[in-house]
Amino acid sequence: MDSKKSVFIGFVGVVLGIGLPAVGQSADIIPVEVSKTQSQSVLGSTVVPYKEVTLTAQIPGIVKRVAGGVGSSFAAGNTLVQIDDSQLQAKRNAVAAQIGTAQSGVTNAQAQYNREQISPRSKDIGAMPGFGMPAIFDRLGTRQFAETFMGGYDEQTIRQADLENSRSAVLQAQGGLQQANAQLQELDSAISNATSTAPFEGMILSKQVEVGDTVQPGQPLLTYGYVKNKRLESDVPSGLVAGLKVGMVVEARINNSLNTTAKIAEIYPLADPTRHTVTVKFDLPVGIEATPGNYAEVHLPEGQSGTSIFIPKTALFKGGTLPSVLVVKDGKSELRMVRLGTDQSGEKLEVVSGLDANEHIINDPPVGVVSGWIPPAK
Incomplete structure (x- = not known):
């Protein structure tokens, strides 16, 4: 009777797959993979235009x-x-009219100055010292008499004063023209602005x-920007900036879906005194599908090296809700939950915690096996 129960239980176990490996499974015991890695920090950043x-x-x-x-x-x-700019245009028209008047004043003043040089007013026969005599007598006798005996009349001094007066009128007219031109330039600049x-x-x-x-x-x-090329902008803690340099290429991830690289383009020379961070800008590859304002992450080296543990994806225990593996210890296996890190090329997984560097695990365990199960010897 006992032998029949054992046969029946074994038959049920095979049908349900409880405690027994599935037929055709090639489970084997393998060591975990250990490799040296550079410690990295993941920082949040923002996609920004190349120029803004x-x-x-x-x-x-x-x-x-x-x-x-x-x-x-x-x-x-x-x-x-x-x-x-209608008011500015009206003012410009008024100044343009002033410039025309000023140009006419300069022309007239220059003509008067030339006249004074060629035909001085001091020698005008109509401008007598004043005795009411005919012009010819005034020219030949009265002026000489006034200069010699009466004093107070010097023809050379009067001529020099007339020249200076004419020259001053020319300079004043030219200054008025320059002032009007300056007003026109000021208005043109304002209209341009x-x-x-x-x-x-x-x-x-x-x-x-x-x-x-x-x-x-x-x-x-x-706000206007050049968006054909894009950048990432991140506030990096001061302690990490020492390991960065312009031209360095780092890993980046945009919107938690797009993996890419970014090249350090600019490191600000000063740190924020409140947050103790330094702004760093990274150039993204040309043609990258990213919108300004998107969230992104950059992976920056911390300057410290360490070791990481990797396992094949096939080593994960099948049917569990949390990631776990079968660890071989003292000729038996034990189910252990692990915390996973990055996905390596779709074949390997990084184990952040749960395994040690010198441990062995069961790769490709059959469905339904439990702790204690060991693959049969081949």
């Missing part, structure tokens, strides 16, 4: 035009924001104004 600028208002006024919305692309030199243009090829990343808004100098208008 914030355009601000340079003059007060009302926004007359915004070229596009967020995501709109433009070539270098295209108009992005236009502020109403009413238009914000794209400094390079790129796209609008954010808008801070709409058509009809009143803006003041210094007020942000929009």
Whole structure:
């Protein structure tokens, strides 16, 4: 009767797969794989455009035009924001009229100066010292009499004074013209500042104004960036920066799904005094599918080396809810839960904890085996 029960239980065990290996399984005992690794830190970062600028208002006024919305692309030199400049244009027209008047004044003053050099007023026969005599007598006798006997009349001194007066009038007219030209240049600069243009090829990343808004100098208008190439920006603890250098290539992961590499492009020379971190920028490969603002992670070396344990994926115990392996000890196996790390090329798994470097495990254990099971000798 006992022998029949044993046969029946064995038959049920084979059918249900409890405590017995499945037919055709090639389980064997293997040592865990140990390799030297560089200790790394994983830091959060953000995808940013390769270049980014914030355009601000340079003059007060009302926004007359915004070229596009967020995501709109433009070539270098295209108009992005236009502020109403009608008042500036009116002032410019007034200054242009002043320039015409000033140019006419310069021409007249220069003509008077040339006349004084060629035909001095001091020798004009109509400009007598004043005795009411005919001009010919005044010319031949009265002036000489005044210079010799009466004094107070020096023809040379009067001529020099007339020349200086004419020269002064020319300089004043030229100064008025220069002042009007300077006002025109100032207005032209202000009119130019009413238009914000794209400094390079790129796209609008954010808008801070709409058509009809009143803006003041210094007020942000929009954020513009070059997004064909992208970067990662991360705040790195000061202790890790010493092991970094420009040009170093590190591993990166974008949105927890895209594995790639990133090259260190810039390390800020100063640390944040509050958080004690240094901003580091990493160049992403050209054409990488990432959107500015996405979350990313970078793997940075800590400068310390250690050892890591790896096992094949086939060594994981089948049917369990938590990752575990069968560890061989003293001729028997025991089920042990492990904590896994990175996936190595889809074939091996890193074991963070749960195994020691000198232990052996059962690879490819059959479904349904329990602790204590050992693969049969081959």
